[in-house]
Amino acid sequence: MSTAMALPLPFPAASATPGAGESALLRRLLIGAALAFLALFLFVPLAFVFYQALRKGLGVYVAAIVEPDALDAVRLTLLAAAIAVPMNLVFGVAAAWSIAKFSFPGKSVLTTLIDLPFSVSPVIAGLIYVLIFGLQGWFGPWLSAHDVKVVFAVPGIVLATMFVTFPFVARELIPLMQAQGTEQEEAAVVLGASGWQTFRRVTLPNVRWGLLYGVILCNARAMGEFGAVSVVSGHIRGATNTLPLHVEILYNEYQFAAAFAVASLLALLALVTLAVKYAVERRTREDGSPSGERPA
Amino acid sequence: MSIELSGINKRYGSFTAVDDVDLRVESGELLALLGPSGSGKTTLLRIIAGLEAPDSGSIAFHGADATATHVRERQVGFVFQHYALFGHMTIFENVAFGLRVRPRRQRPAEPEIRKRVQRLLELVQLDWLAGRYPHQLSGGQRQRIALARALAVEPRVLLLDEPFGALDARVRQELRRWLRRLHDEVHVTSVFVTHDQEEALEVSDRVVVMNHGRIEQIGTPDAVYDHPASPFVLEFLGHVNRLPDDDASGAPRYARPHEIAVSLQPQPQAWPARLAHSATVGPVTRLEFAVDGRDAPVNVELPRAEFRALSLVQGAIAYLRPTRVRHFAAAPD
Numbered sequence: 001m002s003t004a005m006a007l008p009l010p011f012p013a014a015s016a017t018p019g020a021g022e023s024a025l026l027r028r029l030l031i032g033a034a035l036a037f038l039a040l041f042l043f044v045p046l047a048f049v050f051y052q053a054l055r056k057g058l059g060v061y062v063a064a065i066v067e068p069d070a071l072d073a074v075r076l077t078l079l080a081a082a083i084a085v086p087m088n089l090v091f092g093v094a095a096a097w098s099i100a101k102f103s104f105p106g107k108s109v110l111t112t113l114i115d116l117p118f119s120v121s122p123v124i125a126g127l128i129y130v131l132i133f134g135l136q137g138w139f140g141p142w143l144s145a146h147d148v149k150v151v152f153a154v155p156g157i158v159l160a161t162m163f164v165t166f167p168f169v170a171r172e173l174i175p176l177m178q179a180q181g182t183e184q185e186e187a188a189v190v191l192g193a194s195g196w197q198t199f200r201r202v203t204l205p206n207v208r209w210g211l212l213y214g215v216i217l218c219n220a221r222a223m224g225e226f227g228a229v230s231v232v233s234g235h236i237r238g239a240t241n242t243l244p245l246h247v248e249i250l251y252n253e254y255q256f257a258a259a260f261a262v263a264s265l266l267a268l269l270a271l272v273t274l275a276v277k278y279a280v281e282r283r284t285r286e287d288g289s290p291s292g293e294r295p296a
Numbered sequence: 297m298s299i300e301l302s303g304i305n306k307r308y309g310s311f312t313a314v315d316d317v318d319l320r321v322e323s324g325e326l327l328a329l330l331g332p333s334g335s336g337k338t339t340l341l342r343i344i345a346g347l348e349a350p351d352s353g354s355i356a357f358h359g360a361d362a363t364a365t366h367v368r369e370r371q372v373g374f375v376f377q378h379y380a381l382f383g384h385m386t387i388f389e390n391v392a393f394g395l396r397v398r399p400r401r402q403r404p405a406e407p408e409i410r411k412r413v414q415r416l417l418e419l420v421q422l423d424w425l426a427g428r429y430p431h432q433l434s435g436g437q438r439q440r441i442a443l444a445r446a447l448a449v450e451p452r453v454l455l456l457d458e459p460f461g462a463l464d465a466r467v468r469q470e471l472r473r474w475l476r477r478l479h480d481e482v483h484v485t486s487v488f489v490t491h492d493q494e495e496a497l498e499v500s501d502r503v504v505v506m507n508h509g510r511i512e513q514i515g516t517p518d519a520v521y522d523h524p525a526s527p528f529v530l531e532f533l534g535h536v537n538r539l540p541d542d543d544a545s546g547a548p549r550y551a552r553p554h555e556i557a558v559s560l561q562p563q564p565q566a567w568p569a570r571l572a573h574s575a576t577v578g579p580v581t582r583l584e585f586a587v588d589g590r591d592a593p594v595n596v597e598l599p600r601a602e603f604r605a606l607s608l609v610q611g612a613i614a615y616l617r618p619t620r621v622r623h624f625a626a627a628p629d
Contacts, residue, residue: 183380186347189367190374191394191449201397205384 049267052260064250064258065265072238073246074265076157080229080242081222084161088218092169093211097203099170100177101185111174117166125163126231129156152234157242160228165218172214176207213280220273224266297358297452297485298323299344304353306339306509313339314350315509321453321487323358326479328496329489331506332532337489338457340506344487345455346370357452370453373446373484377458379438381430387441388426391416394449416444419478436467443475447482456488460495472499493533497521505529527624537594539618540567540587551618553597558583558606559615566617569594571608576600583608585616 054061064070098104099111117125131137133150143150150156184206188198204211226244233240235249243266250259299321306314314336321327329337342348344355346367354363362370381390389396391413395404404412417423420440430438439459446454459475460468476499479486490496496503497517505512505520505528513525524530530550537556539549559566569585572593576582581603583596594616598606608614 183376183378184382187374187376187380187445188382188393188397190345190347190370190372191397191445192368192371193393193397194368197397201393202382205382 046267049260049263052256053264055260056257060257061261061264064255064261067258069237069241070246070258070262073241073243073262076154076241077223077243079154080158080161081219083158084165084222085215085219087162088165088169089211089215091166092171092173092214092218095170096173096177096207097199099174100180101182101203114167114170117164122160122164122225122227123231126160126228129159129163129228129232133159151232152236152240154240156232157229157240160232161222161225164225164228165222168218168221169211169214172210172217173207176210177203180206209280209283213277216273216277216280220270223269299453299485299487300356300359301340301344302354304340304343304355305351306336306343306348307351312336312509314343317353317509317511319504319511319514321485322502323485324483325501326476326486326488326499328500328503329487329506330491330493330496330503330532331512332491334508335506336509337491337506339509341455341457341487341489344453345372345374347374371449371451373449373451373454375439375442375446375454375456375459377461379430379435379442379462381438381442381445383430385429386426387417387422387428387430387433388413390430390441391445391448393445412448416448419447419481420444434467435463436471439463439471440474443478447484451484454484454486456486458489458491460492461490468495475499497533505532507532524622530622530624535595538592539621540590540594547623549618549621549623551621553582553595554580555618555620556594556596557617557619558596558598558608559617560606560608561615563615563617566615568613569616571610571612571614574603574608574610576603585614587616 053064095110095114099107130151132139133143133156134140135144135151137151139150148155150159184202185198188202193201223242224244225242226248229242230245230248233242233245235241235245237249241249243262247259247263247266250256250262299319301317301319304314304317304319305312317336317340319340329340331337339348343350346362346365350363354361356362357370382393385393392409395409395412398404403409413426414423417426420443422437422440422444425433425437425441430441433441439462443456443459456475460471463471472495475488488499497520500517502514503517503520504514507528513520513529515523520529521533524533527548527550530536535553536550537553539551541549557566562568567587569587571583572586573584574581579600580597581600583598583603585594585596587594596616606614
């Protein structure tokens, strides 16, 4: 570097280049900082969850998970996801298809509305359902007269979960479908395909990986949602507690090992989600060599 | 199968894409819609296909009105500029698509589908690619598959939207001739859109020159080239020079670069001009002359040997005499 500095350089700016070592140092610093940040804020807490969960031994860990209230929470969480995810899958595909492939009045309003659950605090989302379906709400008296419970019951939890996970599938599909344009669909229709045939044979296969990706994210959020569900749940043990709510209750009761044991289930779910997401992303990148080869 | 269009209009907001077009495509002919971008040629093609609905006007196939017929029922073959092959299907399945989506009763049996796809792949000379996927094919191969796919449904009319636009020059030229031969073999009424005048002149039976949504001229390639109906057609079909002097009525006169004779001696009705630049491209030499008192250069094309014989050097004075002059007294430019 000193030799480079000693040379009579016509342009002063050129003196910055010989330090290839400089940029390497900078690169290492940046990567190091990013990794340290990740370790501190993501990896350490994750490891801590498992450490705390297993601190009092495997017996306590298993006992916390097979405890009836915990199992009920698992069941309710799975139920909420099992309803919310397929509903949002159907809605997301329908919304993305109409937004990406057609133009109609109110299209931009619909696009904005889809993002609403992202921009509204989940607590507000929960409150909305309490205000609509609660005893003091619009439909409250009618519902209680007909002996239908929504708020502080399973339907409320499913509704809140659906609201919060609304955008995932649609958000994933819209840019993908827009990028693909409508030429293939037009080609299919000219060849005589019906709307459904076009969708099933052309549109859907073209977005299948993006769709799966959206469903994975949607599912992760559906199982992990706390705020909105907390408002409508009423925290009735064994009846309206989902996994995240159960973790909170245990924690507030100073049952730390149990709380972390149940939390580790959610953490495991997150890790599985990440692994599947990674696999799907790889498939998406190398797509074009689809596995679903049909006999020619 | 003839196609009759009458009084077709199409607007997008304030933009008039197609402006009161009447056109008759004869049965079995290969017709080119030629024009600059924005001239409405692609819109017109999509209206024939049923992919766009005209604001007004009517379309008839072989005398039967088809204006309200859905694109699915029009039985047209459409070839897209960017192929629009189905990426997740094999080449075989791409070609078979139109047969497989038919209602059960009209669908040919599996062996019949195989036979027909095989025959089409042989027709486009790509039967050895049946098991591949579109992304494994070159652009020219993809376009031939797109054509086979369109022909699989035995369309009454074949429509091609800039079919060679996305290909490189060499492949384009090959495919162009191949399309011409294929049409002579299959003989389906075909309309193709292009902005390339050479393509239109070489391939088609008749050329429709379009500009600003209107038809400027319809005729055989020779007719539109030799007897352009307007200055636009003249300028769009090949290069042209506006000559330094107007005719008696004040209308401009034009001559094509290869229709100007160059001599070293003064001639009657020839102007002196200075050679500014010359470039020999294959068999022809392109010369650029500067004329005093005129900004635009005069471009001349000479056979290579003729230019050699003249032994003109840059900056030398030569005399230019148009061998063929066109003028449009009625419509001054």
